[in-house]
Amino acid sequence: MDHRSLLERWLRGIALALVVVFFMFPILWIVLMSLQTNETILRSPPSVVFTPTLQNYAALISGRLETEAGALDIAFMSNLMNSVILSVGSVALALVLGVPAAYAFARHRFRGSEDIAFTLLSFRFAPPLLVLLPLTLYFQDLGLADTYFGLIWVYQLICLPLILWIVRGYFEDISPDIELAYRIAGHSWWATFRRIALPLAGPGIAAAGLLAFIFAWNNFIFALVLASADKQPVTVGALAFVTASGIQYGQIAAAVVLSIAPTLALALWAQRYLVEGLSLGAVKG
Amino acid sequence: MTTLRIENLTRRFSGQTVLRDVSLEVPSGSTLVLFGPSGAGKTVLLRLIAGALEPDAGRILIGGRDMAGVPPEERGVGMAFQNFALFPHMSAFDNIAAPLVARGVPGARVREAVEAVARLLKIDHVLAHPPRALSNGQKQRTALARALVAEPALLLLDDPLRNVDAKLRFEMRLELPRLLSGRGATVVHVTQDYREAMALGDRIAVLDEGRIMQEGSPADIYLRPATIGIAQLFGDPAVNLLDVVPAADEGVHVALSGRRLSLDPGYAHAAGRACVLGLRPEAIGFAPDPAAPDAVPVTVEAETPLNEKIVTLVVTAGGREILVSRPLGTPGPAMGPAAIRIDSARALLFDRATGRRIAPGRSAPAEAAA
Amino acid sequence: MTATTGTARRRLRVAQGVLPYLLSLPALLACIGILIPFGTAVYYSLQRFRLSQPWNRGMNWGDNYIAFLGDPGFWNTLRISLTYAFLTVGLELVLGLGIALLLQRRTRINNAVSIMLLMPLMTAPALAALMFKLMTNPNFGILSYVAGLLGFPDMRWGASPSTALLTVVMVDIWVYTPFMMILLLAGLRSLPSQPFEAAALDGVPRWQQFWRITLPMLMPYILTASLFRLLDSIQQFDIIYAMTQGGPGDTLMVFQVEAYLTFFQSTNVGRSAALLIILWAITFVLSNIFIKNWLRLRARARGVS
Numbered sequence: 001m002d003h004r005s006l007l008e009r010w011l012r013g014i015a016l017a018l019v020v021v022f023f024m025f026p027i028l029w030i031v032l033m034s035l036q037t038n039e040t041i042l043r044s045p046p047s048v049v050f051t052p053t054l055q056n057y058a059a060l061i062s063g064r065l066e067t068e069a070g071a072l073d074i075a076f077m078s079n080l081m082n083s084v085i086l087s088v089g090s091v092a093l094a095l096v097l098g099v100p101a102a103y104a105f106a107r108h109r110f111r112g113s114e115d116i117a118f119t120l121l122s123f124r125f126a127p128p129l130l131v132l133l134p135l136t137l138y139f140q141d142l143g144l145a146d147t148y149f150g151l152i153w154v155y156q157l158i159c160l161p162l163i164l165w166i167v168r169g170y171f172e173d174i175s176p177d178i179e180l181a182y183r184i185a186g187h188s189w190w191a192t193f194r195r196i197a198l199p200l201a202g203p204g205i206a207a208a209g210l211l212a213f214i215f216a217w218n219n220f221i222f223a224l225v226l227a228s229a230d231k232q233p234v235t236v237g238a239l240a241f242v243t244a245s246g247i248q249y250g251q252i253a254a255a256v257v258l259s260i261a262p263t264l265a266l267a268l269w270a271q272r273y274l275v276e277g278l279s280l281g282a283v284k285g
Numbered sequence: 286m287t288t289l290r291i292e293n294l295t296r297r298f299s300g301q302t303v304l305r306d307v308s309l310e311v312p313s314g315s316t317l318v319l320f321g322p323s324g325a326g327k328t329v330l331l332r333l334i335a336g337a338l339e340p341d342a343g344r345i346l347i348g349g350r351d352m353a354g355v356p357p358e359e360r361g362v363g364m365a366f367q368n369f370a371l372f373p374h375m376s377a378f379d380n381i382a383a384p385l386v387a388r389g390v391p392g393a394r395v396r397e398a399v400e401a402v403a404r405l406l407k408i409d410h411v412l413a414h415p416p417r418a419l420s421n422g423q424k425q426r427t428a429l430a431r432a433l434v435a436e437p438a439l440l441l442l443d444d445p446l447r448n449v450d451a452k453l454r455f456e457m458r459l460e461l462p463r464l465l466s467g468r469g470a471t472v473v474h475v476t477q478d479y480r481e482a483m484a485l486g487d488r489i490a491v492l493d494e495g496r497i498m499q500e501g502s503p504a505d506i507y508l509r510p511a512t513i514g515i516a517q518l519f520g521d522p523a524v525n526l527l528d529v530v531p532a533a534d535e536g537v538h539v540a541l542s543g544r545r546l547s548l549d550p551g552y553a554h555a556a557g558r559a560c561v562l563g564l565r566p567e568a569i570g571f572a573p574d575p576a577a578p579d580a581v582p583v584t585v586e587a588e589t590p591l592n593e594k595i596v597t598l599v600v601t602a603g604g605r606e607i608l609v610s611r612p613l614g615t616p617g618p619a620m621g622p623a624a625i626r627i628d629s630a631r632a633l634l635f636d637r638a639t640g641r642r643i644a645p646g647r648s649a650p651a652e653a654a655a
Numbered sequence: 656m657t658a659t660t661g662t663a664r665r666r667l668r669v670a671q672g673v674l675p676y677l678l679s680l681p682a683l684l685a686c687i688g689i690l691i692p693f694g695t696a697v698y699y700s701l702q703r704f705r706l707s708q709p710w711n712r713g714m715n716w717g718d719n720y721i722a723f724l725g726d727p728g729f730w731n732t733l734r735i736s737l738t739y740a741f742l743t744v745g746l747e748l749v750l751g752l753g754i755a756l757l758l759q760r761r762t763r764i765n766n767a768v769s770i771m772l773l774m775p776l777m778t779a780p781a782l783a784a785l786m787f788k789l790m791t792n793p794n795f796g797i798l799s800y801v802a803g804l805l806g807f808p809d810m811r812w813g814a815s816p817s818t819a820l821l822t823v824v825m826v827d828i829w830v831y832t833p834f835m836m837i838l839l840l841a842g843l844r845s846l847p848s849q850p851f852e853a854a855a856l857d858g859v860p861r862w863q864q865f866w867r868i869t870l871p872m873l874m875p876y877i878l879t880a881s882l883f884r885l886l887d888s889i890q891q892f893d894i895i896y897a898m899t900q901g902g903p904g905d906t907l908m909v910f911q912v913e914a915y916l917t918f919f920q921s922t923n924v925g926r927s928a929a930l931l932i933i934l935w936a937i938t939f940v941l942s943n944i945f946i947k948n949w950l951r952l953r954a955r956a957r958g959v960s
Binding site for chain 1: 676678679681682689691692695696699753754757758764768770775776777779780781785786787794797833834838841890893896910911914915924931932935938939942953
Binding site for chain 1: 332337356357358360363364368370371374387388
């Protein structure tokens with residue numbers, strides 16, 4: 001590997017630098033923008049020399065936006081709260097529904113098990129609007145239109161296949177003999193599931209849960225179609241905020257930063273599980 | 286006391302019958318070895334007894350109790366696995382203690398019992414380690430300790446010596462009977478190693494293609510194998526098989542390289558039938574005098590040591606290859622022409638068409654069941 | 656006594672057989688709840704159904720589909736969706752493979768970069784579009800400024816029909832190239848080293864090693880990752896809707912945006928449903944090919960581990 005020429009090493013270095021710039025610059029720029037007032041943002045040519053200010057964040061967190069035209073209430077913090085409720089709720093429900101099913105699919109080849117597993121997987125790939133548009137009409141009739149639960153249920157379209165297929169792989173990796181050994185030792189099926197299968201699949205369950213959380217958080221279309229104004233998560237809320245706040249660019253940037261920060265932090269924290277999760281277990285990280 | 290009875294057990298997997306009408310009885314306190322090639326159905330049979338699988342037909346009775354529908358945790362058996370199946374997230378101590386914890390034994394007594402069995406198996410110094418920190422031998426002893434600790438009346442050993450190195454396997458082969466005899470447990474031991482089967486079994490059941498091919502004492506199976514297949518499975522090097530047609534004039538004999546090899550006169554009823562002669566390598570010796578009437582002239586082709594034996598490959602004038610074995614350190618012939626002498630009392634005779642052994646009749650040439 | 660224990664045991668045995676169904680039942684129910692709207696969509700697609708004209712609703716069987724044949728809007732949608740999907744996946748594949756090759760060796764810098772590249776992928780695509788919208792703002796956007804420096808002073812990015820596609824493709828590349836890169840990098844790092852050592856001993860130049868060894872061995876990963884992305888990309892909604900809402904005009908009217916606007920603006924439920932069924936048919940074919948590839952790769956990943 002040492003026969004790389006100096007020229008090649010230079011070219012590689014430049015290419016790598018370009019890659020880092022292209023992929024990191026937008027995030028850096030939006031963070032910088034969120035720390036500026038409109039005045040410095042609108043300067044031309046753009047400059048990185050400015051006095052950082054936290055007033056954009058303060059306005060978002062206090063929920064009041066002072067402009068020349070007067071005070072404006074902003075619902076961004078409630079959007080953030082909605083995102084937390086929807087994502088945590090969806091992942092919790094998906095784990096409750098998905099982990100036992102994943103165990104059943106991994107351990108018992110019962111009639112129809114593969115068909116059900118594939119039907120669930122195919123949800124991952126079907127156009128979401130196909131299900132969402134009829135649901136808007138049903139949700140009115142069912143009284144789910146303005147509820148967190150209705151959204152959380154629909155979020156299972158993203159979370160459930162992910163949990164099911166990743167966790168199933170982890171259960172399959174546990175030797176059935178280990179569970180049999182625990183049962184022969186005198187423990188019930190339920191005790192074996194709790195004390196052997198769950199702890200051994202624990203890392204996989206955690207990874208799938210984290211990834212499901214990220215996908216639920218990042219979802220846009222479900223909430224755009226189904227959520228009423230007071231149930232909107234950040235993805236939809238930030239877009240509405242652009243229209244509402246007009247030219248308050250600093251606040252928009254701060255809102256974007258607050259919206260993407262949780263998933264980025266989680267992703268960096270759990271990065272070693274991500275590869276396997278992203279490919280639904282087809283590629284080991 | 287716990288007798289294991291298996292009656293007409295059948296089990297299919299997606300249309301394939303892996304166990305076919307298997308019946309066995311293991312008397313209380315005795316050891317039965319299930320022996321057979323891989324894929325014979327040994328492991329399935331053991332899992333049926335343990336309750337991991339339910340049979341499609343037939344019954345399993347442990348201590349007289351029908352086990353149909355009884356889950357594994359209520360069968361009161363202990364089991365050691367070929368791959369050890371230790372709980373990877375628990376220490377060796379907790380692994381061994383699991384059966385006691387399930388039975389609600391108080392903590393102090395658990396500690397006492399685990400330490401006692403660990404001392405017996407010489408793993409008391411590694412009890413705090415997780416399985417990944419144990420050597421293969423220690424893992425295997427931990428698995429055995431876990432199977433033994435609750436003093437189960439029925440012990441299932443699924444080839445527990447398979448995944449340890451040869452030296453450990455040999456040690457454990459000597460140690461196991463001592464460990465088991467004191468406990469009075471009924472044992473079913475699965476193995477693919479005929480030496481292990483002969484060393485450990487009070488009785489051996491030979492399983493092949495889902496059927497019991499023969500059941501008997503180790504000596505029975507070695508000296509009177511029911512079929513050619515079983516004769517080949519027991520013994521290393523394997524039995525020599527020669528196609529012969531016995532003739533019955535002036536006693537029963539077969540022709541071998543132009544010499545007459547006399548057989549037990551009880552084989553008279555097999556005269557004229559297409560047969561296979563089975564000769565164990567140790568039942569053949571070298572003849573000091575090639576001119577002797579019972580000596581068969583051969584050519585010595587190759588010689589190789591095998592464990593505590595020396596195995597010689599010889600070829601008869603007719604081109605038949607025969608393996609001869611003799612104890613290490615005893616003199617043998619040089620390469621080239623020599624002669625062998627066959628101990629015909631130890632010869633086995635099989636029907637070539639059915640593969641079944643032909644038993645010598647006592648007096649009248651009556652057909653005897655193998 | 657034997658009779659009672661007999662029945663008790665039979666009940667237990669039944670419970671053992673039912674257990675897997677019991678465990679998967681809740682997930683199944685959630686599943687069925689989602690299958691019902693799917694059926695409804697098929698039903699709507701066969702109807703004359705406008706929310707604004709409830710009195711005029713009725714079955715018209717295949718008319719919505721037949722109408723597409725002479726509907727330039729539909730052909731535009733099909734063309735744009737396919738162009739978008741193949742353009743993004745193609746570019747992301749080339750870029751992703753290139754970056755994966757750059758990062759193949761496990762050095763500290765390479766690992767740091769590959770972790771860094773996770774960040775765009777973990778950004779919500781709708782928010783990424785918003786970020787690029789700010790960056791391409793004609794008043795203060797840094798990209799508009801850079802375009803001006805490079806001699807395109809009036810670059811209007813997403814607002815101009817000539818550059819709108821370029822703009823959303825750029826956002827898509829920013830978000831999803833790391834996905835390709837991560838999968839291909841994992842693939843590259845899992846390749847056995849013997850063929851490369853043998854080739855090096857035979858004096859095969861590195862450039863040829865890439866074409867003759869790396870690429871063929873990486874093919875299953877490339878196929879899986881590309882199909883996966885193609886399935887997502889042909890359904891792209893978030894980026895395009897957040898950036899331009901399908902505009903300007905009908906420049907970016909991909910399937911889901913068109914169906915969304917047909918439903919909520921034109922309130923033509925029948926046409927919207929028919930559009931989505933056609934999109935579903937395309938993804939169904941693609942997903943069957945994908946799942947076959949993916950299962951093979953997954954079995955291998957599980958087998959090796």
